[in-house]
Amino acid sequence: MTEKQENILRAALELFANEGFNATSTSKVAKHAGVSEGLIFRHFGNKEGLLQAILTEGENKLKDLLVDIVMESEPKEVVRKTILMPTRVDASDYNFWKLQYKLKWELEVSNDKKMEPLIMALTNAFQKLEYSDPVMEAELLTIIVDGIGASVLKGSKLEIGQMTSFLMKKYKV
Template sequence: MTEKQEKILNAALTLFAEEGYRSTSTSKVAKSAGVSEGLIFRHFGNKEGLLEAIIKLGEERAKELFADIVLEPDPKELLRKYIELFVLVSKDKDAIDFWKLQFKIKWELEIYGEHKMEAIEEALIQAFSRLRYNHPEQEANLLLTLMDGLATRFILQEQFEMEETIEFLKQKYKL
């Protein structure tokens, strides 16, 4: 990706999240990015193409975040890494800003993108199976849902402290 494409995506992500996807024009994105509107069309086709690129960027970053976790052979360590992932992300200001914007777009357009969670879901199911949980699929689903809720609260509730809940989850799963 070129530097100008990155500028366009960053500007679009920020504007879509702040003003809403439907309310943001490509001319406004171009002005914010310091490029011509024609350059947006050349690289992304149209506003929908720009949105697709932003969503794809989120999926790529999610894969990067989950890569070390899904490759972890020890099931308890896999669970610990997944549960602690959100604490690590919460300490990175750029990552927080990126994911906040991704979540805002997801909520506005009612796009969940559950396919980006498939690899981590399968890894969690396998971990719970290897740890002999009675219902590994349901445990994985529960943990995914809890962590999604924690991420949502962290994003929406300014002073939310997730560390206590993370510690509780680690105790629950004996990690």
Template sequence: MTEKKETILTIALQLFAEQGYENTPTSQIARQAGVSEGLIFRHFESKEGLFKALLAEGQTRLKGYVDAIVNEPDYKKRIALVIELGPLLMRRERSFWQLQFTLKFKSALYAKLKNEQAEFVALFQAGVEAFAGLGYAEPEQETYLLMLLLEGLTGQMLAQGDSYDSAPVVAFIKSKYNV
């Protein structure tokens, strides 16, 4: 990937996350990236193409995190990794998750995130397998509950920014699952 293309993606992600997809014109992205608007269209064809490229890049990174969890053979460690995933992603991929979280409530754009759902299905299945392997009576429900807790934690982290210390909550959730 060229440096300019990478810069465009970085600036677009930052602006989409801060201002929203609809409120961010490609002219602003071009201006802040120090490129012509035409270059954005040459690389990505359209604003939607730019958006899809951001999602694809995020999905690729997410796959790496999920693969590490899915391939963890120790069920307790796997559940611990699931619990730690939200705070880890917020530290490393904050803008991408901020964008995804805000899009969740805008159905037309959120539909475009469906490509990523394969990773969440794999993560969910890894949780079900781990809870079943540990003898939980309802592993699907337990996994669903854990995912809801983690979505709430991620929401808090987004809402409160860097000042929010997720460590006590993560430690508490881990203690509930004895991991």
């Protein structure tokens, strides 16, 4: 991966995440990356291929967050770590996560399947903690965490630290 390729990916990520995929032209990406437009197509085939390269590169970021939770055996810790997920997102990865949320609505590309292990782990944890409806509890908590993540990325006034500690108290973890 040459330096120019990295420049292209970095520029594309920033523009796609902040202006949107459709609203960002390849010429804009090229200018932003300090590179000729043709180079984008040489390396990534087409605009869609450029997006895919960004997505697969960032896929591990999601996996890294999830594996730590799914591998946890202590049920209370599973819940606690899930609640804390939004706080563990590195600021340098903001653009990647923003892009994920944007694409869910712009191209109807979701990663529900990648979240399934988390839901399974949560269901299991709530069962061990003897909640009466573990399946719904797991579903609910993922909705909450997803919503908090969205708030953070949209720069909402919601104080994330306050909300997470409030949740940990509520779930007694």
